Amino acid sequence: MILTNTTNYFAELVSYLSEQMGLGGQILAYVIVAAIYLGFFAVAGLLLVYIERRVAAFFQLRLGPNRVGPWGLLQTIADALKLLSKEIFGTNRKDKLLYNTAYYLVIIASLVALSVIPFSIGVQAYDLNIGVFFISAVSSVGVLGIIFGGWGSNNKYSLIGGMRSGLQMISYELSSGLAILTIILMAGTLQMSGIIEAQRDGFFIWRGHIPALIAFFVFVIAGTAESNRTPFDLAEGEAELGAGYHSEYSGMGFAFFFLAEFINMFIISAIAVTLFFGGWLAPFHLTDGLAYQPLWGAIWFFLKVSVMIFLLMWFRWTFPRLRIDQLLTLEWKYLLPIGLINIVLMAILVYFNLVF
Amino acid sequence: MEQVTLNTADLKSQEYFLNMGPQHPATHGVLRLILTLDGEVVKNIEPDLGYIHRSIEKQCEYEGYKQIIHLTDRMDYLSAHINNEAVALAIEQALEIEVPERVKVIRTIMGELTRIASHLLWWGVMGMDVGALTTFMYAFRDREMINDIMEETCGARLTMSYSTPGGVMFDLHPNFVKRIKEFIPHLRSVIPKYDELLTGNVIFQKRMKGVGYMSYEDAISHGASGPVARGSGVSCDRRKKGPYSAFASQDIDFKEIIYTEGDNLARYNVRMKEMLQSLNIIEQLIDNIPDDGIQAKTRALIKLPKGEFLQRVETARGDLGVYIVSDGKKNPYRVKFRSPGFSNLNALIEIGKGHLIADLVAIMSTLDFVVPDIDR
Numbered sequence: 011m012i013l014t015n016t017t018n019y020f021a022e023l024v025s026y027l028s029e030q031m032g033l034g035g036q037i038l039a040y041v042i043v044a045a046i047y048l049g050f051f052a053v054a055g056l057l058l059v060y061i062e063r064r065v066a067a068f069f070q071l072r073l074g075p076n077r078v079g080p081w082g083l084l085q086t087i088a089d090a091l092k093l094l095s096k097e098i099f100g101t102n103r104k105d106k107l108l109y110n111t112a113y114y115l116v117i118i119a120s121l122v123a124l125s126v127i128p129f130s131i132g133v134q135a136y137d138l139n140i141g142v143f144f145i146s147a148v149s150s151v152g153v154l155g156i157i158f159g160g161w162g163s164n165n166k167y168s169l170i171g172g173m174r175s176g177l178q179m180i181s182y183e184l185s186s187g188l189a190i191l192t193i194i195l196m197a198g199t200l201q202m203s204g205i206i207e208a209q210r211d212g213f214f215i216w217r218g219h220i221p222a223l224i225a226f227f228v229f230v231i232a233g234t235a236e237s238n239r240t241p242f243d244l245a246e247g248e249a250e251l252g253a254g255y256h257s258e259y260s261g262m263g264f265a266f267f268f269l270a271e272f273i274n275m276f277i278i279s280a281i282a283v284t285l286f287f288g289g290w291l292a293p294f295h296l297t298d299g300l301a302y303q304p305l306w307g308a309i310w311f312f313l314k315v316s317v318m319i320f321l322l323m324w325f326r327w328t329f330p331r332l333r334i335d336q337l338l339t340l341e342w343k344y345l346l347p348i349g350l351i352n353i354v355l356m357a358i359l360v361y362f363n364l365v366f
Numbered sequence: 367m368e369q370v371t372l373n374t375a376d377l378k379s380q381e382y383f384l385n386m387g388p389q390h391p392a393t394h395g396v397l398r399l400i401l402t403l404d405g406e407v408v409k410n411i412e413p414d415l416g417y418i419h420r421s422i423e424k425q426c427e428y429e430g431y432k433q434i435i436h437l438t439d440r441m442d443y444l445s446a447h448i449n450n451e452a453v454a455l456a457i458e459q460a461l462e463i464e465v466p467e468r469v470k471v472i473r474t475i476m477g478e479l480t481r482i483a484s485h486l487l488w489w490g491v492m493g494m495d496v497g498a499l500t501t502f503m504y505a506f507r508d509r510e511m512i513n514d515i516m517e518e519t520c521g522a523r524l525t526m527s528y529s530t531p532g533g534v535m536f537d538l539h540p541n542f543v544k545r546i547k548e549f550i551p552h553l554r555s556v557i558p559k560y561d562e563l564l565t566g567n568v569i570f571q572k573r574m575k576g577v578g579y580m581s582y583e584d585a586i587s588h589g590a591s592g593p594v595a596r597g598s599g600v601s602c603d604r605r606k607k608g609p610y611s612a613f614a615s616q617d618i619d620f621k622e623i624i625y626t627e628g629d630n631l632a633r634y635n636v637r638m639k640e641m642l643q644s645l646n647i648i649e650q651l652i653d654n655i656p657d658d659g660i661q662a663k664t665r666a667l668i669k670l671p672k673g674e675f676l677q678r679v680e681t682a683r684g685d686l687g688v689y690i691v692s693d694g695k696k697n698p699y700r701v702k703f704r705s706p707g708f709s710n711l712n713a714l715i716e717i718g719k720g721h722l723i724a725d726l727v728a729i730m731s732t733l734d735f736v737v738p739d740i741d742r
Binding site for chain 1: 390495722
């Protein structure tokens with residue numbers, strides 16, 4: 011197993027403050043780390059919404075938001091403020107408990123998943139030794155939120171949306187899990203930082219021959235499905251279900267679902283970048299000898315992630331939506347068998363040491 | 367009006383009602399469909415009409431013949447010009463007026479432009495209904511050019527009211543021919559791009575092929591017309607079967623697009639090909655528009671002779687029939703519009719059954735409803 015010998019800045023902060031101030035300092039450190047992540051969550055969410063709208067606009071011969079602030083950067087903030095000030099109301103006879111916990115589940119799931127993603131060298135809230143597994147486990151909790159929202163709203167459109175989402179996520183978790191496993195076979199560790207360290211001599215997408223490429227495609231498809239985006243946005247299915255599972259949410263309830271969707275897109279992209287493109291590692295060791303390594307790492311990480319996010323946005327604004335039976339056919343009849351065969355292929359490659 | 371009642375006693379244990387509309391993005395207006403669903407499978411469809419009923423037929427009985435034309439704009443607002451033309455033709459037929467050749471050509475060109483605009487809008491919305499949101503903007507960009515041409519000549523972009531009994535309201539704008547000549551190559555060049563974006567997409571093909579099958583017999587028995595019927599192999603183009611305006615007076619070479627598959631893709635292809643045919647028609651007419659006036663002599667107050675008059679035209683949606691009963695007064699005794707949308711909605715009830723909700727939306731899209739056309 012490959013262990014990282016770089017420092018984790020968050021862990022250092024915790025140990026420093028607890029040494030200085032005891033238990034109180036430790037709690038303070040945790041609060042600071044949580045605040046940083048919440049801040050990142052909000053900023054990244056708003057920024058992604060802005061980018062999505064701009065990218066969509068350029069795909070659609072429009073300009074997109076360009077009036078509020080420089081280049082319309084403050085537009086999403088204005089929208090968020092509007093959503094904050096809106097009255098929260100739902101349907102009559104909704105299931106209050108499920109209805110009100112739904113969006114917290116969704117947002118907590120994506121927030122927790124965010125915590126194990128390595129943004130740069132040592133910039134990772136918790137370098138869990140089962141990092142990748144942890145992410146896929148936690149992101150499944152988000153499905154519960156969507157199903158709760160669909161069921162609790164007391165609206166048939168929401169219910170259909172929620173059930174579709176349940177079907178979709180449970181199915182596609184398998185494929186994304188298999189794709190992740192394929193790469194883990196090469197890395198030999200589930201730890202996110204370990205996976206990145208293992209790619210120092212070349213990213214897995216190059217080193218893994220064809221199986222890694224197949225795994226990448228499977229992962230991107232499954233990831234798009236998991237983040238509920240076109241062509242897999244059946245849970246919302248605008249033309250069919252109005253807004254699907256979040257039809258009956260207003261104000262911040264809706265905003266949480268909306269933000270979580272964008273953060274999920276970020277998480278999917280971040281995992282894909284970590285597994286296949288070496289996370290914060292510089293391609294071809296371009297910036298290896300330079301000073302400020304963590305900064306360079308962050309730059310490379312966010313660059314790669316933006317390319318992935320752009321890819322996902324490209325899908326969204328060009329593809330039509332699948333039908334629910336086609337969605338399940340694609341998963342169970344194509345992606346899953348391909349993934350299974352692929353993992354065997356990769357196992358053979360790794361066993362005979364044929365990877366680069 | 368008959369009230370649609372939901373009787374839960376008739377439902378099987380797994381089934382439930384879903385109220386689709388009147389406010390629903392897929393119904394393109396205020397159409398209400400009461401669906402009986404089993405899971406997501408549509409077991410029964412019951413349309414409930416009347417949400418945008420404005421008694422246009424009744425209003426016509428209180429208006430003079432010249433005013434009726436303005437009401438027809440608001441029926442199928444996407445083929446407004448063709449509706450106008452239909453009423454004008456019916457009145458001219460009753461008065462036995464021969465309109466100048468220039469009027470015929472102008473009306474035909476405008477009619478075909480309207481058809482292209484309508485099909486473009488349909489294409490954009492079709493993409494939205496199957497989840498491809500970008501098509502909408504592309505279609506509207508190109509439709510805008512037609513709207514501008516319309517605006518220049520007759521001052522209105524959607525509800526033109528351009529035809530009058532005996533002629534057209536204004537002469538063509540000097541820029542008209544130039545603008546059309548810019549538009550034709552432009553649309554010719556973008557339609558292949560449309561195909562790249564949507565038609566060729568594998569997901570789109572899978573969503574369309576074999577879905578919403580309507581047989582030749584069904585199309586006839588439901589009274590379907592226009593691209594809907596032509597997608598099932600029924601030859602029903604009024605421009606060929608009962609030529610009017612320049613289709614009768616000039617030798618126009620165009621093909622009636624007929625597909626025999628009867629599914630969504632066939633109806634889709636019919637409309638896509640029809641746009642090109644409409645371009646052909648315009649191209650043949652645009653170069654030699656005769657110059658013999660834009661108005662035949664009519665009296666200020668039109669009175670139709672006693673009798674019944676019928677004029678059928680081909681709108682973007684199909685066969686529009688204008689049936690006027692006159693008792694010799696200055697306003698009609700009875701006006702009846704046979705709207706294509708209403709019959710096509712009939713077809714939906716049959717062909718939508720057994721499909722998933724998503725397919726129902728796609729089928730509705732290929733049937734191309736304009737709800738004010740159904741309700742009037």
